[in-house]
Amino acid sequence: xxxxxxxxxxxxxxxxxxxxxxxxxxxxxxxxxxxxxxxxxxxxxxxxxxxxxxxxxxxxxxxxxxxxxxxxxxxxxxxxxxxxxxxxxxxxxxxxxxxxxxxxxxxxxxxxxxxxxxxxxxxxxxxxxxxxxxxxxxxxxxxxxxxxxxxxxxxxxxxxxxxxxxxxxxxxxxxxxxxxxxxxxxxxxxxxxxxxxxxxxxxxxxxxxxxxxxxxxxxxxxxxxxxxxxxxxxxxxxxxxxxxxxxxxxxxxxxxxxxxxxxxxxxxxxxxxxxxx
Amino acid sequence: xxxxxxxxxxxxxxxxxxxxxxxxxxxxxxxxxxxxxxxxxxxxxxxxxxxxxxxxxxxxxxxxxxxxxxxxxxxxxxxxxxxxxxxxxxxxxxxxxxxxxxxxxxxxxxxxxxxxxxxxxx
Numbered sequence: 001x002x003x004x005x006x007x008x009x010x011x012x013x014x015x016x017x018x019x020x021x022x023x024x025x026x027x028x029x030x031x032x033x034x035x036x037x038x039x040x041x042x043x044x045x046x047x048x049x050x051x052x053x054x055x056x057x058x059x060x061x062x063x064x065x066x067x068x069x070x071x072x073x074x075x076x077x078x079x080x081x082x083x084x085x086x087x088x089x090x091x092x093x094x095x096x097x098x099x100x101x102x103x104x105x106x107x108x109x110x111x112x113x114x115x116x117x118x119x120x121x122x123x124x125x126x127x128x129x130x131x132x133x134x135x136x137x138x139x140x141x142x143x144x145x146x147x148x149x150x151x152x153x154x155x156x157x158x159x160x161x162x163x164x165x166x167x168x169x170x171x172x173x174x175x176x177x178x179x180x181x182x183x184x185x186x187x188x189x190x191x192x193x194x195x196x197x198x199x200x201x202x203x204x205x206x207x208x209x210x211x212x213x214x215x216x217x218x219x220x221x222x223x224x225x226x227x228x229x230x231x232x233x234x235x236x237x238x239x240x241x242x243x244x245x246x247x248x249x250x251x252x253x254x255x256x257x258x259x260x261x262x263x264x265x266x267x268x269x270x271x272x273x274x275x276x277x
Numbered sequence: 278x279x280x281x282x283x284x285x286x287x288x289x290x291x292x293x294x295x296x297x298x299x300x301x302x303x304x305x306x307x308x309x310x311x312x313x314x315x316x317x318x319x320x321x322x323x324x325x326x327x328x329x330x331x332x333x334x335x336x337x338x339x340x341x342x343x344x345x346x347x348x349x350x351x352x353x354x355x356x357x358x359x360x361x362x363x364x365x366x367x368x369x370x371x372x373x374x375x376x377x378x379x380x381x382x383x384x385x386x387x388x389x390x391x392x393x394x395x396x397x398x399x
Contacts, residue, residue, distance in 0.1 A: 060286075
């Protein structure tokens with residue numbers, strides 16, 4: 001930038017009238033380039049490349065690591081439930097909470113764009129719940145979940161369910177600090193959905209095929225859905241169940257018990273270390 | 278549209294770097310996006326101008342480099358190149374693939390315009 005008249009740019013046809021005096025010489029009417037005469041009245045900005053190599057999700061991942069450490073401190077099994085809207089996540093949660101009540105501490109973080117309708121359904125089971133509204137946001141992130149934890153008593157030794165915003169794309173990218181993502185696919189959707197939305201099925205550690213009581217009325221093939229899920233995620237565990245009739249529910253509860261046990265076992269050395277410290 | 282929030286992360290990274298280096302303007306932002314990552318390069322481009330508006334990188338050029346996809350095929354027992362999501366093993370066509378590369382989403386580097394030193398007329 002020219003230090004006298006403030007004009008921009010490095011190489012400029014310098015042909016305007018000057019109504020000020022110069023105490024040094026330079027050519028008018030000619031382009032002024034950097035370095036000319038050792039100093040130019042017109043100086044270009046200096047451009048340089050700065051290497052950053054920073055992951056776009058680094059900030060979210062730092063918050064997620066913080067959440068994960070808090071879950072480990074309290075031996076909490078945190079599960080991130082993800083699916084399209086309308087797969088039956090909230091109904092599944094309500095029935096699961098009823099089954100776990102009296103056996104394990106539980107808590108729920110509900111994520112929706114708007115309203116606290118889901119939180120009200122969860123609260124009716126007696127489980128502690130916090131509703132997060134993402135507004136225009138299409139997913140929960142680890143920072144939001146960290147804030148929710150501030151107003152929620154940790155279910156020490158139990159399960160924290162995080163019901164993500166109904167969206168089979170975006171929540172796949174965002175780690176919330178959970179032990180596992182659980183993807184929910186209902187039989188009223190297509191059994192080709194794992195192929196169409198592979199990121200989520202790849203990110204998940206368990207696939208629950210819900211509303212199995214409706215299987216006689218829809219063309220959905222549960223075995224084909226599981227095969228498709230395993231095409232994008234070899235070895236993915238898939239369970240078929242109904243939250244209405246509780247058909248297949250025992251296998252889901254057994255999975256929860258197994259993971260809770262593994263979570264407590266992982267936390268034991270941590271707790272012993274804390275006790276020594 | 279999680280590309281919008283990812284682009285907001287790009288903006289935060291770029292603005293922090295510009296501040297740290299005393300730059301008044303960012304002229305180019307280069308990203309490396311994996312062929313098997315969870316973002317769409319086209320959607321990122323769409324968000325760029327909107328998100329960078331009124332910031333230090335307003336008007337900057339966006340360059341996106343693609344990191345090729347790579348995987349281990351459990352059936353062939355070899356490392357293979359995977360062109361795109363769902364493409365399968367290029368040798369056997371199978372899908373028993375363990376992704377080993379191509380999931381990167383990062384700001385590689387940026388070009389900064391810094392304020393030149395004032396000329397001295399001694």
